[in-house]
Amino acid sequence: MTIDLKQLPQLHPLFKLLSSGAHLNRLQDSELWVELENHQSQYETLFAALGFSLVLDGRGYAYFKTDQASTYTGKLTRRLALLLMLLFEYQADQGLHLFQFQQWQLDTPLINKLHIHYHAILEAEEITSPQTIKEILDSAARIGFLVLEDGVYRLQPAVHRYLDLFQELAQAERNDPMQTEDDAGDTL
Amino acid sequence: MSLAQYGFQKLVLLNSAGYSRAELPLDDSVSIIAPNNTGKTSLINALQFLLILNKQHMDFGAHSPENTRRFYFPYNSSYILLEVLLPSGMAVIGCVGKGLSHDYEYFAYQGSLDLDDYRLQNGHLVAQPKLISRLFECGKPAKIYQQADLRALLYGNRQKQRSDDPDLTIFPLEFTSQAGTYQRILTRTLRLDRLDSREVKTYLLEIFKNDLQDRSVDFKSEWDKNFADVNYDKSQYDAVFRNKPLIETMENSQQTRLGLRGKIIQWRPLIEQGLNDWEAHFQNSSIELQQRFESLTTEIGTLEHRQKAIFQDQANANIALKEHEKKETRYQELTVRFQFVTDGTQLEKQRQALQEQRDDLVTRIKNAEQHQSSDAIKRNIAKIRKERDELNQQLTNLNDNFYLQLQKLLPKSSFDLLTRLLAKSVLSLSVTEGNAIDLHDKPAFQSLIGVLESKLSGNLLKLPGFSLDISALEANLTLKTAHELETEIDDCTRQLSALEKLLQTVETLAQQKQKQTGVERQIKALDNDIQDYQELVSLKESESTRLQTIAEIQRNIAGLDQEELTLADNKKSLAAMQTSLKTEQGELQSQHQRINAARHQRLDQQPPFNFLEQLPSLPCMEPAVLVMSALADQIENYNRDCQKLRQIDDNLSLQLSKLHQEGVSKFQTQDSAEQELVALFNYTAQLSQEQASIERKARSAVVQVAAILRDLRNSLESFKRRMREFNNKINRRQLSDLKVFKIEPREEDALVKAIQTLISTSEQVDSGNSFDLFDHNAVLDDKELNKAKDLLIKEGEARGSLRVEHLFRLVFIIAKEGQEPAEFEDIDSAASNGTVLMAKLITGLAMLNQMQDPRKQIKTACYLDEAASLDQHNQRNLIETAAEFGFSLIFASPEPQITARYCVPIGNVQGKNTISRLNWQILEAITAENQA
Numbered sequence A: 001m002t003i004d005l006k007q008l009p010q011l012h013p014l015f016k017l018l019s020s021g022a023h024l025n026r027l028q029d030s031e032l033w034v035e036l037e038n039h040q041s042q043y044e045t046l047f048a049a050l051g052f053s054l055v056l057d058g059r060g061y062a063y064f065k066t067d068q069a070s071t072y073t074g075k076l077t078r079r080l081a082l083l084l085m086l087l088f089e090y091q092a093d094q095g096l097h098l099f100q101f102q103q104w105q106l107d108t109p110l111i112n113k114l115h116i117h118y119h120a121i122l123e124a125e126e127i128t129s130p131q132t133i134k135e136i137l138d139s140a141a142r143i144g145f146l147v148l149e150d151g152v153y154r155l156q157p158a159v160h161r162y163l164d165l166f167q168e169l170a171q172a173e174r175n176d177p178m179q180t181e182d183d184a185g186d187t188l
Numbered sequence B: 001m002s003l004a005q006y007g008f009q010k011l012v013l014l015n016s017a018g019y020s021r022a023e024l025p026l027d028d029s030v031s032i033i034a035p036n037n038t039g040k041t042s043l044i045n046a047l048q049f050l051l052i053l054n055k056q057h058m059d060f061g062a063h064s065p066e067n068t069r070r071f072y073f074p075y076n077s078s079y080i081l082l083e084v085l086l087p088s089g090m091a092v093i094g095c096v097g098k099g100l101s102h103d104y105e106y107f108a109y110q111g112s113l114d115l116d117d118y119r120l121q122n123g124h125l126v127a128q129p130k131l132i133s134r135l136f137e138c139g140k141p142a143k144i145y146q147q148a149d150l151r152a153l154l155y156g157n158r159q160k161q162r163s164d165d166p167d168l169t170i171f172p173l174e175f176t177s178q179a180g181t182y183q184r185i186l187t188r189t190l191r192l193d194r195l196d197s198r199e200v201k202t203y204l205l206e207i208f209k210n211d212l213q214d215r216s217v218d219f220k221s222e223w224d225k226n227f228a229d230v231n232y233d234k235s236q237y238d239a240v241f242r243n244k245p246l247i248e249t250m251e252n253s254q255q256t257r258l259g260l261r262g263k264i265i266q267w268r269p270l271i272e273q274g275l276n277d278w279e280a281h282f283q284n285s286s287i288e289l290q291q292r293f294e295s296l297t298t299e300i301g302t303l304e305h306r307q308k309a310i311f312q313d314q315a316n317a318n319i320a321l322k323e324h325e326k327k328e329t330r331y332q333e334l335t336v337r338f339q340f341v342t343d344g345t346q347l348e349k350q351r352q353a354l355q356e357q358r359d360d361l362v363t364r365i366k367n368a369e370q371h372q373s374s375d376a377i378k379r380n381i382a383k384i385r386k387e388r389d390e391l392n393q394q395l396t397n398l399n400d401n402f403y404l405q406l407q408k409l410l411p412k413s414s415f416d417l418l419t420r421l422l423a424k425s426v427l428s429l430s431v432t433e434g435n436a437i438d439l440h441d442k443p444a445f446q447s448l449i450g451v452l453e454s455k456l457s458g459n460l461l462k463l464p465g466f467s468l469d470i471s472a473l474e475a476n477l478t479l480k481t482a483h484e485l486e487t488e489i490d491d492c493t494r495q496l497s498a499l500e501k502l503l504q505t506v507e508t509l510a511q512q513k514q515k516q517t518g519v520e521r522q523i524k525a526l527d528n529d530i531q532d533y534q535e536l537v538s539l540k541e542s543e544s545t546r547l548q549t550i551a552e553i554q555r556n557i558a559g560l561d562q563e564e565l566t567l568a569d570n571k572k573s574l575a576a577m578q579t580s581l582k583t584e585q586g587e588l589q590s591q592h593q594r595i596n597a598a599r600h601q602r603l604d605q606q607p608p609f610n611f612l613e614q615l616p617s618l619p620c621m622e623p624a625v626l627v628m629s630a631l632a633d634q635i636e637n638y639n640r641d642c643q644k645l646r647q648i649d650d651n652l653s654l655q656l657s658k659l660h661q662e663g664v665s666k667f668q669t670q671d672s673a674e675q676e677l678v679a680l681f682n683y684t685a686q687l688s689q690e691q692a693s694i695e696r697k698a699r700s701a702v703v704q705v706a707a708i709l710r711d712l713r714n715s716l717e718s719f720k721r722r723m724r725e726f727n728n729k730i731n732r733r734q735l736s737d738l739k740v741f742k743i744e745p746r747e748e749d750a751l752v753k754a755i756q757t758l759i760s761t762s763e764q765v766d767s768g769n770s771f772d773l774f775d776h777n778a779v780l781d782d783k784e785l786n787k788a789k790d791l792l793i794k795e796g797e798a799r800g801s802l803r804v805e806h807l808f809r810l811v812f813i814i815a816k817e818g819q820e821p822a823e824f825e826d827i828d829s830a831a832s833n834g835t836v837l838m839a840k841l842i843t844g845l846a847m848l849n850q851m852q853d854p855r856k857q858i859k860t861a862c863y864l865d866e867a868a869s870l871d872q873h874n875q876r877n878l879i880e881t882a883a884e885f886g887f888s889l890i891f892a893s894p895e896p897q898i899t900a901r902y903c904v905p906i907g908n909v910q911g912k913n914t915i916s917r918l919n920w921q922i923l924e925a926i927t928a929e930n931q932a
């Protein structure tokens, strides 16, 4: 396939965003998203040539798939995975539908509740205060898993990655109860 | 299968794609059988020339168009021919090579495909130049067609057909406009490339286009268009609201300005008049004031003169009064002094008595002054008195005195001695008991005197310690007779009395003289009294006259005092009048200066004063009267008013431009700044109504915008409905072992919700539910609404416009028996190869079928390359499903597929592929299953 770079005006910002490890979310980054959608195959080819594997999920997010995670993202990923898993569990207990996670309002009261409810588990990951939770969420926001709007975090479509993983693990557990969720986050 | 079924009959290749000749049945399912790399795919692909026609849509995989052309049309006798049974009868559509350039051209005719028509007597094939005449000879009047024309013909686009063209529609589409889409899907279906949800979505949107209000919404421009007014009004409202205090200040200024203008207009002619008259007024007033001043000075002079005279009179009167008062006092004194004197003779008598007393005294004093001194007289008296006393004593003690005793008792010698030694008085002493001398022991006394006489020798008495010559001593006592004594005593007494009288006179002389002086003084006082008394008498006589005079003088003085007082008052008031005249003069002078200054400071010759009457103003209600004496004040006030007006003008224009900067532009269209202000003030006064009207506008704008969005949402709903139908269509038969195979739209929740928010707001607004002035959920401030709007604008801007396809994505939902349905975007990843192939094919065929006019069923063909990957069960299903959608299925595989009706092996003659009708093997169904 021949790629005309002139037809890809957003290449630079797109590459910058994606190569930083961030996620592109459909409604959050509409312009880039539309660009990516319109020239999906060109971008895929181009990025592949650069050594990146572009994943564009129709549920509304895109990212570069990498095999190795840096220690930082590794730690963040692990902590975020834990947080999100607890959040999903908590919200499911509240009778909320997991697939509507984009509508959830992750506000301070909810964060406090999570902190209280899962105090012990969070402690083990050195997440000792609601403030730490917020810091993790802030970091996650920087790579496109959440947005902070009016002091309220909202999960972005990219969180599907975690949700998929959790379901996969749940599936695997059903199939093989001995399986543990070792290094769940790092495989992302 | 009945022959009567309209549709493809057979495909024939002559001198093309490595085939010298190929005849392929297409009226039912076919299994083309040949080893790899023989020409199965090339054979089926040849259909593209006839069905796709459009070079751009044709797809020969890795083979380039040039190679493909050379491959399919190496000679001008290369043919691809399709026989199809149409409602109008049998027809042939063909494509013939043109030779060197490997170009080709289309032709078509009505009639059946007879290969002999293309073969000459010599066994050669008819070349392209001769084709039409050859066919004509064979009784088949064929026509050469431009690719586009033929395409129009085949896809039933009547508009592009000429009236004399036969009806060659083999793809009777419901909407001929969908021909392009149909071809694209057909290409895809023929090739069964990777089919992902996005492509399916694109095709389905094409297919359902006519069911959707295919509206591309430029949401931002719609919003802006509908809200332009509202936003503008709102911005104006906000700006005005923000600046309300300033505007109120300005309104006050404007009110003041109107009043000032009225006042200035009213005063201007008066001031003009006043200034004209001033000079004369000033002169006249100056002179008058001066005259008045001078006359006052004269008046004061007169007053002062008179005052001096009064002072003099007062002095005189006072002196006279004192005089008379003194007399009166004198009279009062004298009256008191002589209150016991009844008459002047009484005093005269007293004087007479005193006069006599004095004369007596003078005589006596003259006598006394001729005698000795009083001391000498006194000494005489004392001598005589002593003499008499001694005589008296001698007389008394004449019998018993000490002298006699001694004389009797003592010798003469001793006696003499003792009479000399003892004092006369001691010798005169009586010697009776209890007297001074007591001679109680006479012997002892005689002895003693004897001792004493012993001490006497001659005349010398010698006593221890001293001696005394007694001869110096007289005998102290010689005794006289009683008679003698008595005569002597009488004599003494007579002498004594005369001496005593004389002494008294001498001794009282000073006293008498003093007495004389006293009397004389008394006389003198009495003389004085007599004089005073006379005065009293005269005063008494003049008393009534005097009292009258005093009263008169007092009255006179009171009159003078009164007059003087009045005069002083008058003078004071005149002086005051002068002072005030001076002040008045000063005042007049200063007015003159002020007026001259003010005259030069007048502003009213410059704009805006020279067209003030043309500007709006408030008539001045205070009466304006020109008062010359107040002209200075009035003109200064007038100037000040002008100044003030100009200040207000400047301020207002500054403030107005500040408002402009603040964005208040609504009223700038007014003809003048003044009208702009009026409009602004009216607007400000109606701010709450404005808010309500903006709110109303906003609501109707929401309704407008929502109407457009409602189309979008309706389209989405239609599409979802269509998708349900479509899913029914592809699920008529179970696909492979799939329990679920669906293509479903997944809404983009946020967008759909945003649209819904706008629509439901509009519905609320429309139904008047919240149409309440006191409703604080104002549309413009509705947070959720604004968020929804922003989201749609953002999305619309990113997409260029909002279309129904932006509201959802499609997913393949697939589940095998006993599995949870899972969603896939890309069907290739969803299942095994064979299943995926089937799914793709069925989806493709369903889409094609969807586009066809259900009333005109013409069976065409499609093919499944690599058919071996499907089991027979699935193959059968597939054949039947394809048939239902109006397609004969062509399998290509190295092995025969017995599920097909025809098995067609590819043979080889002289290195060229051939398929002859003779090689066709027709498989008849022998199982009950097959007959279904």
Ligand SMILES: Nc1ncnc2c1ncn2[C@@H]1O[C@H](COP(=O)(O)OP(=O)(O)OP(=O)(O)O)[C@@H](O)[C@H]1O
Pocket: B018, B034, B035, B036, B037, B038, B039, B040, B041, B042, B043, B060, B063, B064, B067, B068, B069, B071, B072, B894
């Ligand atoms: N469009 C084309 N232009 C030029 N040559 C072509 C074209 N299509 C096919 N060929 C050639 O025709 C020959 C037969 O290929 P084809 O794909 O028809 O074989 P096949 O029978 O389908 O084999 P397989 O069983 O492997 O699919 C090949 O040598 C190929 O290069």
Ligand SMILES: [Mg+2]
Pocket: B040, B041, B042, B865, B866, B892
């Ligand atoms: Mg092949």
